[in-house]
Amino acid sequence: MALLDLSDLGPDTFLGVSPPVGPQRVFGGQVASQALVAAGRTVDPARAVHSLHGYFVRPGDPAEPITYAVERVRDGRSFSVRRSVATQHGKTIFFMSASFHVPEEGLDHQAPAPRVVPGAKPSDSEEPGAPDDRVVPPPEELPTLLERLAPYPERARALALREMPIDVRYDGEPGWVRPGNRRPEPHQRVWMRIDGTLPDDPLLHACALTFASDLTLLDSVLSAHGEVWGPGGVIGASLDHAVWFHRPFRADEWLLYDCWSPSASDARGLATGRLFTRDGRHVASAVQEGLLRRVGG
Structure with a gap:
């Protein structure tokens, strides 16, 4: 919770920190989740995030705070798009595009999920990418x-x-x-x-x-x-x-x-x-x- 509670530095700018004990570089999931927190704070809460795409540019330094700057790319009738850029020492370490969408009714289907069965054992009979039971x-x-x-x-x-x-x-x-x-x-x-x-x-x-x-x-x-x-x-x-x-x-x-x-x-x-x-x-x-x-x- 503390990692995802970013400090507000001003208009669409936020500050995140890393755990006091951790890896030698900032964990990728941390910087991605913090970038999404920053983007989400600039969007109407009625619009839920439906996708994000991020690139890891440089290793992050866990001893230094991370600044997140959000660009409000677009607010349409149904979608909001944001770009969130993470920087340290004046250089970009990660950037993300995220899209948010108002709830709508529409088509609904999904591929089968693996079945959860007590006592199940790992199988070595699968083919990569093929549907399996x-x-x-x-x-x-x-x-x-x-x-x-x-x-x-x-x-x-x-x-x-x-x-x-x-x-x-x-x-x-x-x-x-x-x-x-x-x-x-x-x-x-x-x-x-x-x-x-x-x-x-x-x-x-x-x-x-x-x-x-x-x-x-x-x-x-x-x-x-x-x-x-x-x-x-x-x-x-x-x-x-x-x-x-x-x-x-x-x-x-x-x-x-x-x-x-x-x-x-x-x-x-x-x-x-x-x-x-x-x-x-x-x-x-x-x-x-x-x-x-x-x-x-």
Whole structure:
């Protein structure tokens, strides 16, 4: 909540900060969610965000505040468009275009969601991109992130020092499991939710989902190759990120993030993900391209 509570610096200009303990550069989901907060504060609350498209230009410095300047591109009868630019030290580190829409009646359909079945086990019989009836276990049956990290004491200690506002539970192997323990899997599925109760503000829930959508998406590129983050595997950075919001949801309730990678080439990997509520409603979609380079052991 503190990360998403930007200070008002003047007309359409806001200031955001980073956590006191965190990574060496600003987490991409943080700057994207803060940029959306800034854009949303300049829009009529009756208009809900339906899409955002952002580019990561430079690494952010977590020790320095981030300034967000919003351009009011257009306010039409049904849509509002905003451009939100994040800067540090006088240079752009991220920029985003976001569109907001008044509620309307219209056509409504969605592709099938994975089925949530108690006791379900991971399957290795899927084909990339093809519709499938794979089942997934409910989140309560999957280990927490700290439980996953038990075999990796250094990572567990580092995680314990940081506040984890999002409960993340993998169905399958995470991207930081050692290469010898991984096998290629076309899909990666993760349950996630804000670990607490958020106020009833749709924009806040959209910003929280935007933050969370950057946590595991690129893992699906590694998953397709049985690769791993870090020494002996791959290092990476987000290049761009897009999210579409389809239906109402709460980010403090469990969402299933169904991710797969349609392509990787030229040291870049493309990943796409769908977010479903527990009862199978498709509430959002995300696409991200990342820079992925092999590193030595």
